[in-house]
Amino acid sequence: MTKTPMLSRVADSLYWMARYLERAEHTARLLDVNLHSGLDQTPSAAARRWERLLVTLHSVPPDCGATPYAITQALTFDTANNDSIVASIAAARENARQVREQISSEMWEQINRLYLQVRRTSMHEMWSGEPHVFFRAIKEGAHLFQGITDATLSYDEGWWFIQIGRYLERALATATLLDGHFGAFDTGADDLAAGFDYLEWVSLLKSCTAFEAYCKVYTASIRPEHVVEFLLLNADFPRSVRFAADMIQDAAQAIGRASATRGTARVERLAGRLRAALDYGQVDEIMADMHAYLMSVRRMCLQVHDAIYHTYISYSVDTMLG
Amino acid sequence: MFTSYEIGSVYDEMFAREGRPRPQYLALYERLAELPAEELRQRQQAADATFLNQGITFTVYGHDQGTEKIFPYDLIPRIITAAEWAEIERGLTQRIIALNLFLRDVYHEGRILADGVIPRELLYSCRHYRREMRGIHVPRDVYIAVVGTDLVRDADGRFVVLEDNLRVPSGVSYMLVNRQVMKRTFPTLFSRYNVRPTEHYGQALLETLRALAPQHRPDPTIVLLTPGVYNSAYFEHTFLARQMGIQLVEGRDLLAHDNIIYMRTTAGLRRVDVIYRRVDDDFVDPLAFRTDSTLGVAGLLNAYRAGNVGLANAIGTGIADDKAIYAYVPRIISYYLGEEPILPNVETYLLTDETDRRYVLEHLDELVVKAVGESGGYGMLIGPQSTREQRDEFRRRILADPRNYIAQPTLSLSRAACFIDGCVEARHVDLRPYILYGERVVIVPGGLTRVALRRGSLVVNSSQGGGSKDTWVLND
Numbered sequence: 001m002t003k004t005p006m007l008s009r010v011a012d013s014l015y016w017m018a019r020y021l022e023r024a025e026h027t028a029r030l031l032d033v034n035l036h037s038g039l040d041q042t043p044s045a046a047a048r049r050w051e052r053l054l055v056t057l058h059s060v061p062p063d064c065g066a067t068p069y070a071i072t073q074a075l076t077f078d079t080a081n082n083d084s085i086v087a088s089i090a091a092a093r094e095n096a097r098q099v100r101e102q103i104s105s106e107m108w109e110q111i112n113r114l115y116l117q118v119r120r121t122s123m124h125e126m127w128s129g130e131p132h133v134f135f136r137a138i139k140e141g142a143h144l145f146q147g148i149t150d151a152t153l154s155y156d157e158g159w160w161f162i163q164i165g166r167y168l169e170r171a172l173a174t175a176t177l178l179d180g181h182f183g184a185f186d187t188g189a190d191d192l193a194a195g196f197d198y199l200e201w202v203s204l205l206k207s208c209t210a211f212e213a214y215c216k217v218y219t220a221s222i223r224p225e226h227v228v229e230f231l232l233l234n235a236d237f238p239r240s241v242r243f244a245a246d247m248i249q250d251a252a253q254a255i256g257r258a259s260a261t262r263g264t265a266r267v268e269r270l271a272g273r274l275r276a277a278l279d280y281g282q283v284d285e286i287m288a289d290m291h292a293y294l295m296s297v298r299r300m301c302l303q304v305h306d307a308i309y310h311t312y313i314s315y316s317v318d319t320m321l322g
Numbered sequence: 323m324f325t326s327y328e329i330g331s332v333y334d335e336m337f338a339r340e341g342r343p344r345p346q347y348l349a350l351y352e353r354l355a356e357l358p359a360e361e362l363r364q365r366q367q368a369a370d371a372t373f374l375n376q377g378i379t380f381t382v383y384g385h386d387q388g389t390e391k392i393f394p395y396d397l398i399p400r401i402i403t404a405a406e407w408a409e410i411e412r413g414l415t416q417r418i419i420a421l422n423l424f425l426r427d428v429y430h431e432g433r434i435l436a437d438g439v440i441p442r443e444l445l446y447s448c449r450h451y452r453r454e455m456r457g458i459h460v461p462r463d464v465y466i467a468v469v470g471t472d473l474v475r476d477a478d479g480r481f482v483v484l485e486d487n488l489r490v491p492s493g494v495s496y497m498l499v500n501r502q503v504m505k506r507t508f509p510t511l512f513s514r515y516n517v518r519p520t521e522h523y524g525q526a527l528l529e530t531l532r533a534l535a536p537q538h539r540p541d542p543t544i545v546l547l548t549p550g551v552y553n554s555a556y557f558e559h560t561f562l563a564r565q566m567g568i569q570l571v572e573g574r575d576l577l578a579h580d581n582i583i584y585m586r587t588t589a590g591l592r593r594v595d596v597i598y599r600r601v602d603d604d605f606v607d608p609l610a611f612r613t614d615s616t617l618g619v620a621g622l623l624n625a626y627r628a629g630n631v632g633l634a635n636a637i638g639t640g641i642a643d644d645k646a647i648y649a650y651v652p653r654i655i656s657y658y659l660g661e662e663p664i665l666p667n668v669e670t671y672l673l674t675d676e677t678d679r680r681y682v683l684e685h686l687d688e689l690v691v692k693a694v695g696e697s698g699g700y701g702m703l704i705g706p707q708s709t710r711e712q713r714d715e716f717r718r719r720i721l722a723d724p725r726n727y728i729a730q731p732t733l734s735l736s737r738a739a740c741f742i743d744g745c746v747e748a749r750h751v752d753l754r755p756y757i758l759y760g761e762r763v764v765i766v767p768g769g770l771t772r773v774a775l776r777r778g779s780l781v782v783n784s785s786q787g788g789g790s791k792d793t794w795v796l797n798d
Contacts, residue, residue, distance in 0.1 A: 005589035009575050097551050101560040101570060259589040312588040317579060320590045
């Protein structure tokens with residue numbers, strides 16, 4: 001009996017389910033770190049950080065002003081704001097619901113629980129309590145979902161679509177985060193040293209849950225080029241861009257093998273190119289024009305995304321019939 | 323346990339008379355009588371939890387979005403003897419074959435109209451008549467491959483046909499799940515009875531669908547077309563797709579090209595040969611029917627006409643379950659088969675007929691009035707339980723559009739023992755067996771027994787406070 005191939009719609013839903021959940025977790029982490037490190041900063045430095053946060057999440061200041069409260073509210077609970085955590089989790093759940101018979105019941109129950117948990121909490125309740133506890137619950141909820149996925153779903157095509165969604169989102173988000181950070185400080189290498197602010201670099205690492213892992217490699221001496229090298233090029237840390245690129249390539253190859261359709265070569269070539277750019281990157285060269293490098297990484301990620309869509313999901317009928 | 327049980331004037335499924343269970347119920351009765359109420363309650367809770375945890379729910383329309391409810395399940399099985407079942411099986415087989423011949427005829431030669439057995443204006447005014455189906459040859463001439471026919475018992479215990487569901491009948495998943503739950507909650511009792519199995523339904527359905535594949539497609543690809551997650555029967559769609567091991571698709575997964583239907587997969591387009599569609603006629607093809615439909619497949623009708631895809635059920639089958647045509651089914655059976663109907667109809671008044679209409683309007687407080695094209699218990703007046711305002715409203719509607727309504731005597735549905743609030747009480751039930759028609763007619767022994775859980779209520783529909791129970795058909 002030949003296995004029926006996966007419906008394009010199902011692949012699409014699994015892919016976006018993973019991307020939205022990764023996005024929610026990323027936003028939760030950034031807000032958590034920002035709220036926490038704001039405590040140690042001058043008001044003007046803190047205000048700049050919030051501005052930067054909005055840029056790295058591609059978001060705009062809320063209408064009612066760019067106060068920490070307003071921004072946190074908009075990025076956490078505002079259902080009308082597509083960038084908010086609640087909107088991302090709702091979108092992830094909706095995608096899961098569309099393919100409920102394709103994922104395991106345990107996966108569905110976990111994403112449903114996470115959704116209900118966020119919907120139950122009010123901004124007032126969270127803000128007057130401990131925001132950190134709330135954001136940790138979001139992160140843990142997302143981690144639990146990933147763990148359940150790995151423990152209960154067959155590692156076939158669908159699982160790989162989940163992987164490629166998660167890691168593309170992660171690579172894009174980390175590249176944007178780095179770009180935002182360097183855009184704010186980088187006015188030449190000399191100023192970088194002059195404007196060196198220990199706290200800023202630590203919170204950048206913490207935004208990627210990378211502080212402890214970084215210290216194991218470089219000790220607690222924080223240097224910008226080491227931070228860049230770690231977050232971009234480290235081969236073993238699961239939130240580095242290079243690690244994500246490795247996973248993206250693995251997933252692209254696995255999906256190509258599973259579907260054996262025409263045009264998979266393009267997806268695999270683009271994923272391979274992304275990986276090579278990171279495997280053979282040199283941190284000193286990269287830092288010479290950080291912005292250009294990060295933009296090219298982002299562009300390559302988006303090319304992989306487009307190629308997946310063209311090949312597996314929204315392909316034109318003519319190419320498939322021809 | 324049975325202290326508050328009243329036998330009443332209608333046929334009682336369990337008792338022949340006060341304190342005297344029918345022979346087939348004796349073992350069940352004795353078991354129930356010795357069980358403490360608490361134990362029964364625990365088993366009921368365990369059963370309910372099974373439904374909830376597995377997400378066996380249906381969506382209620384008209385409430386907040388996403389109101390998902392479980393279909394209440396009653397612990398106590400309903401038992402049908404081998405002799406009763408043999409009669410039902412013969413009767414339904416006869417009826418489905420005749421109705422299928424009727425559909426074939428009215429969409430081709432129309433002999434039954436030419437012979438004046440059924441008035442043309444009655445047929446052509448059916449809401450579900452589909453002119454587009456004229457002259458289309460359908461695989462094996464099978465129009466109604468999946469049918470659910472509602473039976474009720476009259477006061478003497480005879481089964482009569484209340485209505486046929488020939489479009490997209492639902493509920494079969496509950497028939498199957500009820501049995502699974504039953505075997506878990508009462509394993510010993512179940513094994514003491516010699517109950518005929520139902521679990522091969524999925525396979526029988528798959529065989530039926532396979533029979534509808536276009537010729538020269540030896541290994542057909544079969545899919546189940548669902549309107550999507552917001553449909554009230556979505557659970558059933560996922561359940562059946564999984565039982566059969568076929569893809570569950572939505573309209574947007576399919577496309578027509580050169581009159582061939584394909585589905586979009588990650589490995590490219592895959593040809594589809596048979597569609598078990600759970601989407602209504604109106605929505606199935608925006609090019610042919612409702613243009614605003616996003617649930618269907620543009621070009622499906624043409625592919626069907628070209629003979630490149632099989633559909634279950636065919637389009638336009640709703641004419642044969644129109645409640646006004648229903649009144650003619652006994653005549654349809656004798657016309658095509660030259661036989662007397664084995665299962666009788668309920669007496670039906672056509673409101674287009676002047677004498678009937680006058681009688682109905684004078685007796686609205688005794689009769690049941692139904693809209694001809696509705697199902698699910700919507701658009702109904704139950705005379706004895708109605709208010710003056712409701713009767714006046716229906717009088718007005720009947721006079722405005724007599725073709726849209728029929729009337730029937732208020733039936734004394736039989737009552738079965740149900741476990742309610744810690745006691746066993748009698749509630750009205752009906753029976754919906756599921757009939758499959760591919761190469762031949764197959765009826766899985768059993769069906770969905772629906773229960774009107776509200777005391778005194780005659781409405782068994784899930785949307786109106788109904789529940790269900792497992793139905794046991796016994797071997798000899």
